[in-house]
Amino acid sequence: MLLEKITGPADIKKFSMDELKTLAAECRSALIHYLSKHGGHCGPNFGFVEATIALHYVFDSPKDKFVYDVAHQSYTHKMLTGRQKAYLCEENFGEVSGFTNPEESEHDFFNIGHTSTAVSLASGLAKARDFKGEKDNIVAILGDGSLSGGEAMEAIDWIGEQTTNFILVLNDNQMSIEENHGGVYKNLAALRESNGTCQNNFFKAMGLDYIYVADGNDLEQLVAAFKKVKDIDHPICVHLNTLKGKGFKPAEENKEAWHWHSPFDPATGELLYKGNGTENYGTITNQYLMKKMKEDPKVCAITAAVAANMGFFKPQRDEAGEQFLDVGIAEEHAVALASGLAKNGGKPVFSTHSSFIQRTYDQISQDLCINKNPATIMITTASIFGMNDITHLGLFDIPMMSNIPNLVYLAPTNVEEYLSMMEWSIEQNEYPVAIRQPCNGVHHAQGQVQTDWSDLNKFEIVQKGSKIAIVALGDFFQNGELAARLIEEKTGVKPTLINPRYITGLDTELLEALKMNHNLVITMEDGVAEGGFGQKIAAFYGTSDMKVMVRGFKKEFIDRYDAKEMLKENHLLPEQIAEDATAL
């Protein structure tokens, strides 16, 4: 096996074309082996095996620098740069992250995970190279899906004005996670159909030079193209027409399902562990929205290329028709579009991950909240139970969003509250509203849930008690409930339990009243504590005798963590809360 013996990219430079082809087959087998047991990004990696080999064959990494966009297609790159064991041997699977990672290798320059960043980051490498008078090649590898992101567009525009070496490899597999959206994809199609000769050319319009590789999975074509552009003295786009999922039939045939995939039977592609069909918020959201859209043609669901997170797979998208808007990877546009829709009587619901809403601080502030337009934003995987890659953490949306004026940010604790809040938000005309979808499984309300949330910042006392009050926000409510029970068991005194429901304001009347017969307030939130919800309560009580224990996560970037461990480290387990509270 060639792959096992490779110590670094230098080794493959001696390979013949046949050996390169053998290596490609071996890499693809290793991918199938790893992905079928571990799960991960399938389509993007299967389609980029040959291009990765050709890049390493032609260029001299790490002197020449590759920057992968999103970096979910970097598995083959990792195999060729000394990390093949992590794909070949099950016991080594844990040694690599799912993205490039400078801590793993000198061939990786950035921790990446969000889309559309590579051209910008690489252009910084290029500019520093020029300042230092060095001569290496800077290569940014961008997927066609990432092209629609504002950061990528800004960077390509800037690169188009530069006059030194810069190679933009466009890995055009004609797909984002779902199908692409945006006018520029018509241009990519025209370029492919004309073998790169079509006169109107986005990259040339942006000031870059351009060449086209008709079969981006053909090693000969790839090597020839990269040789041609190596050491070029100006910016150029190398447009590769690749096949997403290449070489693994199920992934070639159903590109969307195989963009990322859980462990599967490598022979058939069948899922190894099937879901147990229990309720989840994706399906719940989707069922609600599908019904709502049928009832009202002004309701629409907006996604920025992550349709699945509100349960919009192909059949649902087709059924929703014009009322489902996929803007492509363009979160900024999604928020401003929602604001415009709401201004003109539309009823938009934009849903994205906590980690991806980070792209839109300014749009939430300026386009939406200054204008007080009644759009709804649904924040998903906003939790320690969300995605656990360092680049996809769902722990920062509370500080980021809840300190923006005019926004009403709601924290439901169960399905019925969640649906009631969504219904209210869609139908009201006064506030921009965000809703933080619970992430700790599906819980149901005990009793009737209110339908009108317009009396802002009214916390709910779920259990009246004394001495200690627990204010447990959103999906930490159930843990708050447990902590309350444990405290009562320990002390015999029943604590007060509060479901605050609103993240963006305090129920000062209720908090004031607590002073009567409480001396400790404990706040619990599923995000970093700094800048968050509990600190507002601490400040509220700052000049009083009330003690406040603020519990949330430490401000830090964590990677591939265990949620239970993190809860423990941050003293957020119900038994720890109970212990710490009684110790006070």
Place this chain on the structure above:
Amino acid sequence: MLLEKITGPADIKKFSMDELKTLAAECRSALIHYLSKHGGHCGPNFGFVEATIALHYVFDSPKDKFVYDVAHQSYTHKMLTGRQKAYLCEENFGEVSGFTNPEESEHDFFNIGHTSTAVSLASGLAKARDFKGEKDNIVAILGDGSLSGGEAMEAIDWIGEQTTNFILVLNDNQMSIEENHGGVYKNLAALRESNGTCQNNFFKAMGLDYIYVADGNDLEQLVAAFKKVKDIDHPICVHLNTLKGKGFKPAEENKEAWHWHSPFDPATGELLYKGNGTENYGTITNQYLMKKMKEDPKVCAITAAVAANMGFFKPQRDEAGEQFLDVGIAEEHAVALASGLAKNGGKPVFSTHSSFIQRTYDQISQDLCINKNPATIMITTASIFGMNDITHLGLFDIPMMSNIPNLVYLAPTNVEEYLSMMEWSIEQNEYPVAIRQPCNGVHHAQGQVQTDWSDLNKFEIVQKGSKIAIVALGDFFQNGELAARLIEEKTGVKPTLINPRYITGLDTELLEALKMNHNLVITMEDGVAEGGFGQKIAAFYGTSDMKVMVRGFKKEFIDRYDAKEMLKENHLLPEQIAEDATAL
């Protein structure tokens, strides 16, 4: 005078072409009258008089909807929609904001002020129109400068896929505030030079239809073009070649200086009120950076089209050469570029306004801070003393930035600290650093200032006292000093005065030690209190007996405020602090 009698756009529809031309001359006179006495955006408005008249002549506002990007060019629009008195009569000047404002008129749809938002917002209006089955025209008016912003690019791409009426008017005056930067401007030039016929066409590459107007200040050409596209059934770009500053010679000749201008003599263009030549942070920053860049070719200054805010006018830009990087209106790219530069040994300093850094939450978090690259970000006008338009407030950067892990956000209190922090930041290799430039005039250090800031989160005790400790952050330090003096005068007890210097972390040792002989800590910060610095201190002391009084601004969007009034309303005046503290 025609202008005086106009009650709304309907009136001008009856005008002959000659009357329209007379009206244009009257509008321009009104602009000169208003701007010479009041100050404001000159070039953008002078250049867009004819196009505004033609738009209102052809379309039916407010049924047809105009969305102005930045909206700093909307003065003529305001004159034609019943607000002409606010430009003609000095006593009415205060009746209009400098941007579109829905509270002023049904012809204004959004409070706008940041760039590159109009296409997105307007596309929302268009989509809602389609949902409602209505037939009005949606017109987004974008400047060429705004075109480089990611949000605009995302929106144009999305529009390019739509199949209903949308009119993108590109007001191409060949300038941003300074000269444009980006490869797409080469394409705009080629389009102008070829009278719109050049085969490579950015807008067509994005999927839009396209027409060109060679003289965008010629009413006949404009009216013909707008008539042609009115009620069009698909998206089209109407590319207008306009002259920035048109009709006012000084503004035509020096476009950069006349983009925005203070009151002037309308005969000569001479400034009415000349600066007194005192020190300011723009000049101080510039002098430091020019010297630093000469000493080290790896140091560079980056701006996103607001070069003046670090004192880079044309002569300084020319002198700095390649070491001065204007990325155009592209803040996201600026931060990621800086990260890439720092990764490869460059020493970048990116400077922008507090309000504009809002575009980059995700880039600061993902591209910069996860990767811990040692770039420097300079935040200017981050203060109640900054810009006072609702869209340009400098009060939100502390909650936005200081809760991002790995960032070191510094708050100098005087010039020497500021320069020392900048020097340290540029030369160190461990942290992404942001520096909050003081905005309360130029103060100087009393003694020696430290040069090494790597011992993070060490607060400085400037005055040792007892009972009360004042922690006064950044440019509120001088007010803290005053408050301390007043408290001592009132009570005879000298309070402790602390300069925290670091926004992103607490000096827990020092705070712990205060418990010994203090019972009240007062925090003061020049930004909204929620999610900010003081609340962290309140939470730190939450379970202790220490009382904490957190002082900052209320979380709200305020417009054209008086700084002193705002300080008073938020109990931030030194005498109020002293009074409230002694009352406790």
